Amino acid sequence: xxxxxxxPKFQVLKTGQSMTLQCAQDMNHNSMYWYRQDPGMxxxxxxxxxxxxxxxxxxxPNGYNVSRLNKREFSxxxxxxxxxxxxxYFCASSEFSGGxxxxxxxxxxxxxxxx
Amino acid sequence: xxxxxxxxxxxxxEGDSSVINCTYxxxxxxxxxxxxxxxxxxxxxxxxxxxxxxxxQDQRLTVLLNKKDKHLSLRIADTQTGDSAIYFCAxxxxxxxxxxxxxxxxxxxxxxxxx
Numbered sequence: 001x002x003x004x005x006x007x008p009k010f011q012v013l014k015t016g017q018s019m020t021l022q023c024a025q026d027m028n029h030n031s032m033y034w035y036r037q038d039p040g041m042x043x044x045x046x047x048x049x050x051x052x053x054x055x056x057x058x059x060x061p062n063g064y065n066v067s068r069l070n071k072r073e074f075s076x077x078x079x080x081x082x083x084x085x086x087x088x089y090f091c092a093s094s095e096f097s098g099g100x101x102x103x104x105x106x107x108x109x110x111x112x113x114x115x
Numbered sequence: 116x117x118x119x120x121x122x123x124x125x126x127x128x129e130g131d132s133s134v135i136n137c138t139y140x141x142x143x144x145x146x147x148x149x150x151x152x153x154x155x156x157x158x159x160x161x162x163x164x165x166x167x168x169x170x171x172q173d174q175r176l177t178v179l180l181n182k183k184d185k186h187l188s189l190r191i192a193d194t195q196t197g198d199s200a201i202y203f204c205a206x207x208x209x210x211x212x213x214x215x216x217x218x219x220x221x222x223x224x225x226x227x228x229x230x
Contacts, residue, residue, distance in 0.1 A: 004157075033217075033218060035220075040123060040222065041222060042121075042203065042220050042221055042222035042223045043158075043203065043220040043223075045217060045218070045219070048217055048218075058217070090157060090158070092158075092218065094218070103148075103160045103163070104148075104158075104160070104205075104218050105160075106157035106158040106159070107157055108156060108157045109156075109157055
């Protein structure tokens with residue numbers, strides 16, 4: 001059981017380049033999330049998808065786009081990377097049914113540096 | 116709005132107890148969680164508490180919940196060097212709130228355990 005898989009694990013981009021971070025989960029979860037983690041700021045929610053076919057902005061969505069391709073996959077795209085987007089990105093998923101959320105499972109993270 | 120606050124750093128000696136504190140704002144949250152992040156890794160669920168409970172014990176871990184003060188704490192008994200990590204508290208707003216489906220994390224508390 002792989003859980004939540006993110007690719008790539010490391011990436012260096014030049015300012016202005018674009019890239020897509022991939023995330024897939026094999027737990028049949030409804031909800032998926034993208035967070036960024038910066039020192040002293042904890043995890044900040046970029047976008048989330050409460051169910052297949054829906055996406056919503058989180059706390060820091062500017063400069064990002066997302067696609068919930070199907071129930072398994074939720075990708076994050078940087079159209080024109082900026083140094084301020086240097087961070088560690090985490091994808092997570094959770095089951096959200098019966099009026100309750102359950103445990104969220106996290107990927108191992110993508111360490112992105114924009115130079 | 117939602118907000119989860121934690122102190123950023125705690126240092127203890129091996130064998131002592133550690134207490135990590137968290138305050139939250141959404142009093143209707145159903146579940147409150149503690150996650151652990153080891154260096155270079157994703158987040159793993161340590162324990163959780165349902166909002167109608169005051170206390171939950173799980174081996175060396177004790178979670179205390181004070182709903183009146185919106186205060187959550189995690190006590191680690193007999194702290195070991197392997198407990199050195201960042202600890203995050205998180206809340207998940209219930210169905211029907213404006214934050215349905217979101218996971219809200221604190222900034223994380225770095226626990227340093229000295230031998």
